[in-house]
Amino acid sequence: xxxxxxxxxxxxxxxxxxxxxxxxxxxxxxxxxxxxxxxxxxxxxxxxxxxxxxxxxxxxxxxxxxxxxxxxxxxxxxxxxxxxxxxxxxxxxxxxxxxxxxxxxxxxxxxxxx
Amino acid sequence: xxxxxxxxxxxxxxxxxxxxxxxxxxxxxxxxxxxxxxxxxxxxxxxxxxxxxxxxxxxxxxxxxxxxxxxxxxxxxxxxxxxxxxxxxxxxxxxxxxxxxxxxxxxxxxxxxx
Numbered sequence: 718x719x720x721x722x723x724x725x726x727x728x729x730x731x732x733x734x735x736x737x738x739x740x741x742x743x744x745x746x747x748x749x750x751x752x753x754x755x756x757x758x759x760x761x762x763x764x765x766x767x768x769x770x771x772x773x774x775x776x777x778x779x780x781x782x783x784x785x786x787x788x789x790x791x792x793x794x795x796x797x798x799x800x801x802x803x804x805x806x807x808x809x810x811x812x813x814x815x816x817x818x819x820x821x822x823x824x825x826x827x828x829x830x831x
Numbered sequence: 832x833x834x835x836x837x838x839x840x841x842x843x844x845x846x847x848x849x850x851x852x853x854x855x856x857x858x859x860x861x862x863x864x865x866x867x868x869x870x871x872x873x874x875x876x877x878x879x880x881x882x883x884x885x886x887x888x889x890x891x892x893x894x895x896x897x898x899x900x901x902x903x904x905x906x907x908x909x910x911x912x913x914x915x916x917x918x919x920x921x922x923x924x925x926x927x928x929x930x931x932x933x934x935x936x937x938x939x940x941x942x943x944x945x
Contacts, residue, residue, distance in 0.1 A: 720874070721874075748931060750931045750932075750933075752933075752935075759921075759935055759936070759937045759938060760921065760923075760933075760935035760938075761935075762932045762933060762934070765931045765932065772931075773931060773932050775932065807874075807875065809875075809931075811931065815927075817863055817882065817925070817931075818863045818865055818880075818923065818924075818925035818931055818933050819865070819877060819880055820877070820931065820933070821876075821877075822867075822874045822875040822876065823874060824873075824874045825874070
């Protein structure tokens with residue numbers, strides 16, 4: 718079974734630009750969560766989607782948004798990029814209808830904002 | 832707000848030494864507890880979990896963790912570490928009504944000298 722796939726793996730943007738990251742969950746998994754990982758703040762929850770609906774949301778500004786498609790693939794978008802958005806963005810999926818926190822993570826998309 | 836505290840940021844051990852990594856959380860209700868591990872160059876993966884029942888849980892690769900409710904702790908242990916255990920270890924907690932919103936500790940980097 719293929720794991721969680723994230724694209725692109727690496728990208729460089731400049732301040733003010735926007736970026737879209739993609740995540741394909743493990744086949745059969747309907748819940749997709751996104752996390753931001755930085756050296757200073759560690760791993761922080763962004764949001765979770767289940768059956769195309771945002772089910773939970775972290776404490777990030779509105780510049781961070783996401784969506785989920787009918788095939789469970791998910792995208793997250795960050796608009797008006799700031800230097801502090803440089804981070805590893807992790808996607809995770811689970812097959813549980815009730816997300817217990819037992820997640821399967823992708824390798825992440827590393828975003829550098831210049 | 833919920834929080835997770837890992838006491839050690841960087842631990843250096845020799846092979847065959849015993850390991851104990853501390854984790855404390857702040858939440859008075861029912862929690863699900865996890866240890867995730869990130870080996871160099873690999874994705875974050877589940878090491879072990881506690882939902883309910885026996886407070887001593889066993890995970891992969893000989894790791895175990897003990898949930899002590901009165902101390903709000905979930906410490907990770909391994910009797911004899913190997914060089915291949917070199918990785919970053921994250922303690923995480925979620926509650927039933929938070930679904931997949933994992934709150935992570937800052938992580939502990941473990942270096943095992945051969």
